[in-house]
Amino acid sequence: MTKIDHTTPFAVPVSPIVEFWNDVLAPKFLTYRHILEGGLSRHSAQVFPRLEIQNGAQVLDVGCGFGDTTLALARMVGTSGHVTGVDCCPDFVNVAQSELRSSGLANANFHVADAEVHLPEQQYDSVFARFGTMFFVNPVSGLRTMRKALRPGGRLTHIVWRHREENPWLAAARSVLLEHLPQPDADAPCCGPGPFSMADPTLVRTQMEAAGFTDISFEKIDAQVLVGRTIDEAIAFQLAIGPAGEIFRTAGDAAERKRSAIETDLHALFSAARHDADGIWMNSASWMISATTPQQ
Numbered sequence: 001m002t003k004i005d006h007t008t009p010f011a012v013p014v015s016p017i018v019e020f021w022n023d024v025l026a027p028k029f030l031t032y033r034h035i036l037e038g039g040l041s042r043h044s045a046q047v048f049p050r051l052e053i054q055n056g057a058q059v060l061d062v063g064c065g066f067g068d069t070t071l072a073l074a075r076m077v078g079t080s081g082h083v084t085g086v087d088c089c090p091d092f093v094n095v096a097q098s099e100l101r102s103s104g105l106a107n108a109n110f111h112v113a114d115a116e117v118h119l120p121e122q123q124y125d126s127v128f129a130r131f132g133t134m135f136f137v138n139p140v141s142g143l144r145t146m147r148k149a150l151r152p153g154g155r156l157t158h159i160v161w162r163h164r165e166e167n168p169w170l171a172a173a174r175s176v177l178l179e180h181l182p183q184p185d186a187d188a189p190c191c192g193p194g195p196f197s198m199a200d201p202t203l204v205r206t207q208m209e210a211a212g213f214t215d216i217s218f219e220k221i222d223a224q225v226l227v228g229r230t231i232d233e234a235i236a237f238q239l240a241i242g243p244a245g246e247i248f249r250t251a252g253d254a255a256e257r258k259r260s261a262i263e264t265d266l267h268a269l270f271s272a273a274r275h276d277a278d279g280i281w282m283n284s285a286s287w288m289i290s291a292t293t294p295q296q
Contacts, residue, residue, distance in 0.1 A: 126157070134161065174243040
């Protein structure tokens with residue numbers, strides 16, 4: 001087996017979508033890291049026990065964010081294995097590298113990279129992605145790049161959101177915003193296709209087959225996720241990130257003029273949600289999608 005040089009830098013990503021993530025979204029994600037990471041981990045925690053990852057495996061974590069999935073995978077593969085996390089946002093990777101230093105793990109590393117465009121070929125036994133592939137501008141091309149990164153017989157597992165109506169933690173606030181503001185213009189700068197672009201299993205199966213995957217399967221994952229420790233934080237979170245945040249951001253001055261009425265309606269929405277000592281919780285739903293690369 002060819003030894004992988006984990007120190008070789010990946011290609012530095014440059015595209016309008018990557019620039020949008022770095023300039024607009026990354027600072028907001030850092031602010032609300034505790035909500036995002038805590039909520040998303042409730043899905044990956046259900047997926048990890050089902051992963052077919054062996055001790056000693058070489059694993060790639062695409063869209064690794066703050067690195068929590070990469071470090072969890074590094075513990076799974078043991079000291080003879082290795083996990084590389086990649087993300088297009090240097091700010092996320094900086095946090096992940098800090099978490100790695102604190103963890104004491106020696107079998108993981110991180111790179112800034114755009115996995116849709118370029119990855120090393122045939123170097124990994126498994127590729128994992130949590131809520132990242134939905135933002136590929138060209139899903140077939142991005143999935144094909146991930147397939148090429150796998151060795152023959154390698155396994156891809158990615159987690160994506162199911163349909164909007166199954167995800168009130170994002171969709172309910174969006175509906176409130178649309179009562180006050182218009183849909184964003186189609187040409188407005190954005191994060192990519194969006195969180196629900198891979199919700200339809202028929203479409204995604206076709207995309208994955210076109211990318212060269214076989215043995216494609218879908219499994220439902222459901223979890224309640226934190227939307228804020230307080231109602232005020234839940235409102236601020238929704239106006240900063242996600243579909244509601246996109247509507248508010250692109251509306252500009254009109255959104256600010258209607259902020260008071262919007263916040264009143266969002267307050268009512270979150271008052272009716274489940275509350276406990278940790279904060280406010282709402283339902284979320286994802287697909288665990290698994291597939292294999294053909295044996296050569």
